[in-house]
Amino acid sequence: MIANYGYKDGSGEYYISIDTDKCTSCSAGRACLTACPKGMFETITDDYDDEVAAVKQAFRRSLAFDCSDCKPAGGYTSLPCSTACTPGAIKHSW
Amino acid sequence: MTAGEKKEYWRWQETCWIDESKNWRDAKIITAGIDVGSVSSQAVICVDGELYGYNSMRTGNNSPDSARNAINGVLEKSGMKLEDITYVIGTGYGRVNVPFAHKAITEIACHARGANYMGGNTVRTILDMGGQDCKAIHCDDKGKVTNFLMNDKCAAGTGRGMEVIADLMQIPIAELGPRSFDVDEEPEAVSSTCVVFAKSEALGLLKAGYSKNKVIAAYCQAMAERVVSLIERIGVENDFFITGGIAKNPGVVKRIEKLLGTKAVETKLDSQIAGALGAALFGYTLMQKQGASAKAA
Ligand code: SF4
Ligand code: SF4
Numbered sequence: 001m002i003a004n005y006g007y008k009d010g011s012g013e014y015y016i017s018i019d020t021d022k023c024t025s026c027s028a029g030r031a032c033l034t035a036c037p038k039g040m041f042e043t044i045t046d047d048y049d050d051e052v053a054a055v056k057q058a059f060r061r062s063l064a065f066d067c068s069d070c071k072p073a074g075g076y077t078s079l080p081c082s083t084a085c086t087p088g089a090i091k092h093s094w
Numbered sequence: 095m096t097a098g099e100k101k102e103y104w105r106w107q108e109t110c111w112i113d114e115s116k117n118w119r120d121a122k123i124i125t126a127g128i129d130v131g132s133v134s135s136q137a138v139i140c141v142d143g144e145l146y147g148y149n150s151m152r153t154g155n156n157s158p159d160s161a162r163n164a165i166n167g168v169l170e171k172s173g174m175k176l177e178d179i180t181y182v183i184g185t186g187y188g189r190v191n192v193p194f195a196h197k198a199i200t201e202i203a204c205h206a207r208g209a210n211y212m213g214g215n216t217v218r219t220i221l222d223m224g225g226q227d228c229k230a231i232h233c234d235d236k237g238k239v240t241n242f243l244m245n246d247k248c249a250a251g252t253g254r255g256m257e258v259i260a261d262l263m264q265i266p267i268a269e270l271g272p273r274s275f276d277v278d279e280e281p282e283a284v285s286s287t288c289v290v291f292a293k294s295e296a297l298g299l300l301k302a303g304y305s306k307n308k309v310i311a312a313y314c315q316a317m318a319e320r321v322v323s324l325i326e327r328i329g330v331e332n333d334f335f336i337t338g339g340i341a342k343n344p345g346v347v348k349r350i351e352k353l354l355g356t357k358a359v360e361t362k363l364d365s366q367i368a369g370a371l372g373a374a375l376f377g378y379t380l381m382q383k384q385g386a387s388a389k390a391a
Pocket of ligand 2: 035036037038039040066067068070079080081082
């Protein structure tokens with residue numbers, strides 16, 4: 001399942017998408033949990049009883065601000081979260 | 095209505111229904127789904143994986159009472175007791191506060207499962223327009239979610255917004271949709287995407303000489319444009335199905351269909367019960383797996 005967490009507002013679209021099919025057999029040792037300096041990820045048991053990564057509720061409405069330190073002036077080359085997630089489950093829309 | 099009594103234009107019709115042709119006493123597995131949303135609460139009972147009855151009402155001051163009131167309506171009408179129900183699943187915003195539920199499941203999974211039952215297994219895209227949020231969901235032929243997107247940052251484009259407009263226009267909520275087509279010319283959408291600003295913009299349009307119908311049309315169009323911009327992010331795959339209270343408002347539905355260029359699957363069932371129905375069906379599958387040993391708590 002692709003789970004899109006985030007929102008769209010007047011300034012743009014801010015979504016973090018997690019391909020949870022990749023999380024069920026995570027070959028990165030759940031690296032997303034420790035890679036994010038803000039601790040934005042958690043693991044949950046989803047509705048189909050699979051253990052997957054999710055963006056914590058508290059961050060879902062403020063991603064543009066929460067991720068800004070990792071994306072200085074748009075000049076970033078790689079993000080800690082998507083770099084650590086070697087299965088390639090994490091994508092950002094902005 | 096007595097003098098001074100305030101008419102509640104926003105109040106939508108609450109419904110309690112059971113399928114008289116079925117006898118729940120013959121059933122092997124009876125399951126219930128309780129959807130406690132921010133605006134409405136539903137209880138659905140399924141007998142052996144088939145819809146048997148439901149109750150749909152406004153959410154009260156707290157989730158446990160809303161859940162009890164919702165299920166009590168169906169129980170009374172059918173002569174069933176809570177103990178007769180094998181398994182109960184809570185869903186929706188208040189899902190963890192359903193005191194007699196065995197398990198809680200998100201409304202995203204439940205709406206997909208409910209839409210799969212109501213619209214058939216060809217349904218692939220679901221738009222759930224709830225009281226305070228809006229979700230776009232993709233599912234497979236079994237009703238399992240493959241992709242979802244939720245907007246809960248703002249209540250615009252949802253049932254609560256429609257209630258505000260009904261009260262503002264002093265027109266019963268069920269009449270808003272049909273009246274939105276009773277205009278000479280389709281107006282521009284209200285430009286604000288926020289309920290609070292849309293309300294003041296609607297007032298401004300009335301003052302500028304717009305008829306009530308024209309203002310309603312502008313609001314329906316704004317709501318349609320807003321949800322379409324949400325759903326376009328994950329795309330529409332047919333068949334397309336709309337759940338939630340707004341699915342009963344043709345003024346919004348027809349405008350969404352026009353913008354997307356696709357028609358939504360029609361159903362004779364109440365679109366508002368999709369989440370609770372999905373929860374009851376989840377319960378049935380779970381009980382089949384476990385050999386139907388649990389009873390309501
Ligand atoms: S997001 Fe990536 S690192 Fe985190 S659990 Fe899923 S696959 Fe593993
Ligand atoms: S961009 Fe940075 S703050 Fe945002 S989720 Fe990734 S690691 Fe966390």
